Amino acid sequence: MTIARRKSREVTIGNVRIGGDNPVVVQSMTNTDTRDVEQTVEQINSLAEAGCEIVRVAVLNDDAAWAIRPIKDQVTVPLVADIHFDHRLAVSALEAGVDALRINPGNIGGQKNVDKVVDAAKAHGSVIRVGVNGGSLERDLVEKYCGPTPEAMVESALRHVRMLEDRNFDNIKISLKSSSVTDTVTAYRLLGQQCEYPLHIGVTEAGTMLRGSVKSSVGIGILLWQGIGDTLRVSLTEDPVAEMAVAWEILRSLGLRFRGPEIISCPTCGRTEIDLISLAGEIERRLQNETQSFKVAVMGCVVNGPGEAREADIGIAGGRDKGIIFRHGEVIRTVKGGSNLLAAFNEELDKFLAERQGR
Known part of the structure; x- marks a missing residue:
């Protein structure tokens, strides 16, 4: 089944187009001190290597804003400056070359300050992401809705968007985030019905x-699955690079985008006669930096393994005294002794990858 995407307008952040008919884009945020250019560049490049396509950086002061310029010179992905309260930091970040801003127009200090940020964003062709968080909604909306409800989040977002629209600025994308899954889903559903900005x-x-x-x-x-979302971030209390694997697996599971191999493996059962957990883990580590898209099966039973994983491009099924390696369900090699399985599979995997790269 093909997912029918929500209709949204297209905006461009750096060299990345989002919204419209463009694929869903993977995003993350650094956890480094942006003023530390070397460390920030290292993390951004690690994120990019892992599949991140847009990176947000925190801008807490003038030094962080101006650090964007040397950072931009050493990275290839677009950068978004995360700004709170101080409109001057937004203007400085734009002058330093940032590709987009993440702000709430209502908390940067009044009409004149919003005007200055919008003028700078127009001058630099930058996108403004209106970012609403359920934990920091305006007091009047919390009182009106008796809490940080999805309806309150949507009204907050549209209030901020109107501040930009009133200044003839529509190079906008919006985020509505809550720590509650159900509130987040409800909020985006409501918002998606009321505007065409990318989300x-x-x-x-x-x-x-x-x-x-x-x-x-x-x-x-x-x-x-409901067609909502033009960019995404998996927010984890973890090294930001770890977010990439989860993000891409979400996209793969819905058939939206593919990056790197898919590994299918059985959950083990009483018929399993090898250390399948370790074998699957080793194969996953072996392939963690591979960007080609194909399917690998790691099965614990030589009786049913090849049949159950017939759609795999290459796979292995192990027993106590032997294992088999197969392609598309057809056995290509039999391996004696369970301890030889991983080495034999790596040999066949190298051949398989070489063939793919050579075609």
Whole structure:
């Protein structure tokens, strides 16, 4: 089944087009001190290598704003400056070459300050992302809706958007984030019905690797399945690079985008006679930097393995005394002794990759 994407207008951040008919884009944020150019560049390049396509950086003061210029000179992905309260930092970041801003127009100090930021964004052809967080809504909206409800988040976002539209600025994308999966999904559904701006989706403060991956996968997955979302971030209390694997697996699971191999493996059972958990883990580590898209199967039973994983491009199934390596369900090699399985599979995997690269 093909997912029918929500209709949204197209905007361009650096060299990346989002919205419209463009694919969903993967985004993250550095956790370095932006003033430390060397460390920030290193993390941005690591993120890019892992599949990140837009990176946000925190701009807390003037030194951080002006550090964007030397950072931009050493990275290839577009940068978004995260700004709170101080409009001068937004203007400085734009002058330093940042590709987009993440702000709330209502908290940067009144009409004149909003005018200055909009004028600078127009002059530099930059996008403004209106970012609303359920934990920091305006007091009047919290009182009106008796809490940080999805309806309150949507009204806040549209209030901020109107401040930009009133200044003839519409190079906008919007995010509505909550730590609640259900509130996040409801808010984006409501907002998606009321505007055509591209939407950046994610569940904020989702948690550590396990819990954050689950909450993000559920929330982002529901939204994407309903056609909502033009950029996404998996927010984890973890090295930002770890977010990339989760983000791309979410996209792969819905058939939206593909990066790197898909690894399918059985959950083990009483018939399993090898250390399947370790074998699958070693193969996953072996392929973690591979960007080609193909399917690998790691099965614990030589009886049913090849048949159950017939769609795999290459796979392995192990037993106590032997294992088999197969392509598209056809056995290409039999391996004696369970301890030889990984080495033999790596040999066949090298041949397989070489053939793909040579075609």
